Amino acid sequence: MRLFGAAVGVVALAASAFAGEIPRVDRRSGYDFMSRETRAMQDDDTANPGLLWVLDGGALWNRKTGAAGRACADCHGDARASMKGVAARHPLFDAARGRPVSLEQRINLCRTDRQQAPPLAWESRELLALTAYVARQSRGLPIEIAIDQRAQPFLDAGRATWERRQGQLNLACRQCHDANWGRQLAGSVIPQAHPTGYPLYRLEWQSLGSLQRRLRNCLVGMRADPYEYGAPELVDLELFLMWRARGMTIEAPAVRP
Amino acid sequence: MVANALVNVPAQARPGEIIEIKTLISHAMETGYRRTQLGALIPRDIVRQFVCAYNGTEVFRAELHPAIAANPFIAFSTIATESGTLTFHWTGDNGFSVTESAAIVVG
Numbered sequence: 001m002r003l004f005g006a007a008v009g010v011v012a013l014a015a016s017a018f019a020g021e022i023p024r025v026d027r028r029s030g031y032d033f034m035s036r037e038t039r040a041m042q043d044d045d046t047a048n049p050g051l052l053w054v055l056d057g058g059a060l061w062n063r064k065t066g067a068a069g070r071a072c073a074d075c076h077g078d079a080r081a082s083m084k085g086v087a088a089r090h091p092l093f094d095a096a097r098g099r100p101v102s103l104e105q106r107i108n109l110c111r112t113d114r115q116q117a118p119p120l121a122w123e124s125r126e127l128l129a130l131t132a133y134v135a136r137q138s139r140g141l142p143i144e145i146a147i148d149q150r151a152q153p154f155l156d157a158g159r160a161t162w163e164r165r166q167g168q169l170n171l172a173c174r175q176c177h178d179a180n181w182g183r184q185l186a187g188s189v190i191p192q193a194h195p196t197g198y199p200l201y202r203l204e205w206q207s208l209g210s211l212q213r214r215l216r217n218c219l220v221g222m223r224a225d226p227y228e229y230g231a232p233e234l235v236d237l238e239l240f241l242m243w244r245a246r247g248m249t250i251e252a253p254a255v256r257p
Numbered sequence: 258m259v260a261n262a263l264v265n266v267p268a269q270a271r272p273g274e275i276i277e278i279k280t281l282i283s284h285a286m287e288t289g290y291r292r293t294q295l296g297a298l299i300p301r302d303i304v305r306q307f308v309c310a311y312n313g314t315e316v317f318r319a320e321l322h323p324a325i326a327a328n329p330f331i332a333f334s335t336i337a338t339e340s341g342t343l344t345f346h347w348t349g350d351n352g353f354s355v356t357e358s359a360a361i362v363v364g
Binding site for chain 1: 261263264265279280281283286326327328330332
């Protein structure tokens with residue numbers, strides 16, 4: 001009987017190795033794949049352009065807006081205390097919506113429900129600024145994604161998207177980021193796709209951008225039809241990626257090449 | 258939204274010490290060479306000039322051009338001579354003008 005148990009264990013291990021999931025000790029942030037210069041840029045708060053958005057976000061946090069005439073600070077107070085760790089827990093299951101919501105969606109829900117203001121457009125300066133400001137308060141904290149029974153189906157859906165081949169190139173996310181990380185794709189090193197620094201400043205964009213912008217980039221690269229901003233597929237994929245990076249340190253706003 | 262600038266000047270220095278100054282300004286640096294999907298030229302909108310003055314004396318000046326990336330980062334060094342204020346002034350297209358200052362104690 002014990003022998004049988006051991007055999008099952010070996011089979012299970014072989015199956016997980018075949019799936020190519022990265023062991024926890026081998027997980028590395030995109031930061032570790034960057035050049036010394038780009039790392040220095042991220043680490044220096046006066047050289048990291050993401051801090052410009054954080055400054056903007058701090059101003060927006062205290063500005064009254066919407067029909068309710070309320071600022072974020074009127075309910076949440078000092079973001080340095082109240083928003084600590086919030087970005088490390090999103091996407092988070094929202095009971096009222098019956099599904100996980102990303103940090104950007106949470107901010108917009110607050111705007112529409114509490115401030116009675118129109119939602120901010122995806123990738124608008126304002127939404128990126130507020131997201132960066134909130135995410136900055138979690139810098140240095142570990143990602144904590146708690147999966148309960150309600151969130152489990154969405155995590156599974158995210159994993160399915162990760163594993164599904166898509167687009168004209170017929171690629172799945174995991175073929176690059178689980179099976180071939182550290183190798184070259186043209187001139188760039190393939191990272192492990194841990195979303196530790198979003199929203200982040202990408203030198204290629206010359207701007208701050210959300211995780212969904214990055215995911216849509218990847219989908220276009222695979223020649224797949226990218227999901228719309230805020231689409232359930234993208235939020236589920238975000239949830240899966242954050243869960244996959246659980247325990248890793250938040251670097252927001254990060255810098256990437 | 259109001260343009261933001263970040264400056265990093267050491268708060269204290271010894272007389273004669275070479276100090277590094279780092280500045281970052283929020284700006285799109287639209288080159289004037291790009292076109293919209295309909296073929297219309299997007300007008301140029303860049304920062305043209307950056308000047309740093311130390312207690313009113315100009316110590317550094319830079320001219321910026323369309324090939325410079327968005328959110329220009331300018332780092333340079335000067336010699337700490339006396340306590341006072343460093344002022345930073347960026348000017349550019351469409352009346353762009355931002356002034357920032359930082360204090361330094363020398364002694």
